[in-house]
Amino acid sequence: MDTIIFDVDDTLYDQAQSFHKTVRKLFEEPFTDKEIDFLYKASRKYSEILFDKSENGEISQFEWQTGRIIAACKDFNIPIDTEKAAIFHETYVAEQNNITLFPEVEELLNVLYKEGKQLGILTNGEEKHQKMKIKQLCLSRWFSAEKTFISGTIGHAKPKREVFDYIEEKMNLDSSETVYIGDNFEKDIIGAKQAGWQAIWMNHRKKDLPENAFYKPDKEVHSAKELLNLFVK
Structure with a gap:
């Protein structure tokens, strides 16, 4: 080639490393690495779906950024609101500096x-x-x-x-x-x-x-x- x-x-x-660190920082629950991996995979699934909607102008960029972790947490009955989802996104982005x-x-x-x-x-x-x-x-x-x-x-x-x-x-x-x-x-x-x-x-x-x-x-x-x-x- x-x-x-x-x-x-x-x-x-x-990409999962930044996600793991963000979950450990923001959630008090004693998640195992395997449980965080499941949450990460769900988040990526919803991220792809919502990214396409954002690209098509159906939702805002903020709704994509917060919606993916909200939807993933919902799958595992983990409580999270939009405010915490926004903090999650900000922390995740900061972790990606490493x-x-x-x-x-x-x-x-x-x-x-x-x-x-x-x-x-x-x-x-x-x-x-x-x-x-x-x-x-x-x-x-x-x-x-x-x-x-x-x-x-x-x-x-x-x-x-x-x-x-x-x-x-x-x-x-x-x-x-x-x-x-x-x-x-x-x-x-x-x-x-x-x-x-x-x-x-x-x-x-x-x-x-x-x-x-x-x-x-x-x-x-x-x-x-x-x-x-x-x-x-």
């Missing part, structure tokens, strides 16, 4: 950069928030600003075909020589495959492939180490 484009959240780093790359991802990026591969980023989210995470992860070491794409800046979000077409034009890509790496099957794998790109599913949460899925990843890995081993023999 000539061009490798990466998702950011839960692909380059472990995120770090998976060590194997850092090694992979160094290898690809030295090999002269064209590298890019495509991430869904609000521009300021995503730029904060990109800066914290020091991604400018491998990705130029011109090859860093955020849905909130572009005006289209994954899995819409428009966002992939936009990047193809900006980076002058050959779709047959481009691979996208992401953790979200619906947003990342389907989005890339329908654009004619190859796709690697960074499925470290070990989710099941949706039944009767029309599109399938070209490769599936379950850890950052497996991802590294795909490129480094």
Whole structure:
């Protein structure tokens, strides 16, 4: 592959760590790590649903940010109101100022950069928030600003075909020589495959492939180490 484009959240780093720390700070209940993992997965599910509604103008950004934890807590009968949900979001964002790359991802990026591969980023989210995470992860070491794409800046979000077409034009890509790496099957794998790109599913949460899925990843890995081993023999 000539061009490798990466998702950011839960692909380059472990997004659950910030969530765990936020829950420990704000809830008095003695949750186990496993219980927080279940809450995290529910929160991510609702985040994807509400993000799409926010993108379509059906709800506000605030309703997306607070609604995902409110809905997740409701699933587990954990009391939370809008005020606490807003504090949860603020704390979660603050915790993301401490995120770090998976060590194997850092090694992979160094290898690809030295090999002269064209590298890019495509991430869904609000521009300021995503730029904060990109800066914290020091991604400018491998990705130029011109090859860093955020849905909130572009005006289209994954899995819409428009966002992939936009990047193809900006980076002058050959779709047959481009691979996208992401953790979200619906947003990342389907989005890339329908654009004619190859796709690697960074499925470290070990989710099941949706039944009767029309599109399938070209490769599936379950850890950052497996991802590294795909490129480094």
